[in-house]
Amino acid sequence: xxxxxxxxxxxxxxxxGGKRFGFAALVVVGDGxxxxxFGHGKAREVPEAISKATAAAKKAMVRxxxxxxxxxxxxxxxxxxxxxxxxxxxxxxxxxxxGGPMRAIFESLGVHDVVTKSVGTSNPYNMIRATFEALKEQxxxxxxxxxxxxxxxxxxxxxxxxxxxxxxxAIVE
Numbered sequence: 001x002x003x004x005x006x007x008x009x010x011x012x013x014x015x016x017g018g019k020r021f022g023f024a025a026l027v028v029v030g031d032g033x034x035x036x037x038f039g040h041g042k043a044r045e046v047p048e049a050i051s052k053a054t055a056a057a058k059k060a061m062v063r064x065x066x067x068x069x070x071x072x073x074x075x076x077x078x079x080x081x082x083x084x085x086x087x088x089x090x091x092x093x094x095x096x097x098x099g100g101p102m103r104a105i106f107e108s109l110g111v112h113d114v115v116t117k118s119v120g121t122s123n124p125y126n127m128i129r130a131t132f133e134a135l136k137e138q139x140x141x142x143x144x145x146x147x148x149x150x151x152x153x154x155x156x157x158x159x160x161x162x163x164x165x166x167x168x169x170a171i172v173e
Contacts, residue, residue: 003054004028004104006038007124008046020044026124027053028101029061030108033069036135037061038105038128062132065140068170070112073141078134083126087134088115101127105135141171 007026012019023046030036037060041052067073072089079085085102090113096106098116101124106114118127145152152171 001058002030002032002108003057004030004108005050006101006104006128008049011042023049025049025053026101026128027057028104028108028128029054029057030105030110031061032108032110034066034110035061035063036105036109038132040125062136064109064135064138065143066109066111067140069110071114072111072138074138076134076137078130078132078137079120080129080133081121081123081126083121083123083130084119085127085130085134086117086119087131089113090115099127100124102131105131109135 005025005027009024010021011024012021022042022044024040024042025046026038026040027050028036028038037057039053039056039060041049041056043049043052065073067089070092072087075086075088077084077086092113094113094115096103096111096114098106098114099118102116102118105128121127141152141155145155
């Protein structure tokens with residue numbers, strides 16, 4: 001499991017004798033093979049908050065289909081609150097072009113090539129939720145073909161039938 005600490009926030013509660021400080025942690029967890037999740041935890045001490053957030057992230061993992069194990073199948077948009085994100089698949093060698101919290105998601109997910117843009121907010125909580133909204137939309141040609149009752153080669157059908165069948169065979173593997 002790949003665990004990435006995205007954000008730690010010191011929060012306070014005003015009580016009779018003054019202020020009580022606690023910590024809120026935001027963590028992204030992934031297996032590097034297409035599963036990822038995020039979690040939030042609060043506690044009086046930082047390590048405890050991180051462990052709570054990690055446990056929450058492991059519970060809330062989602063599977064994202066990856067193309068060739070390195071990028072997304074298609075572009076997507078997601079929004080949460082004021083945060084809007086755009087995720088785009090990219091050719092090999094591009095790398096992860098993403099800001100802070102989004103970079104943590106793609107590194108833990110096992111994506112090697114992706115281009116993203118975040119607009120509207122830099123709040124890590126909203127950016128992460130918006131990114132997961134965009135990732136939930138991702139579908140693989142295999143799942144679309146099975147849903148429509150067609151072959152993957154028929155869906156891709158780019159010119160010659162043999163090239164489409166070869167690409168379909170590569171996706172199935």
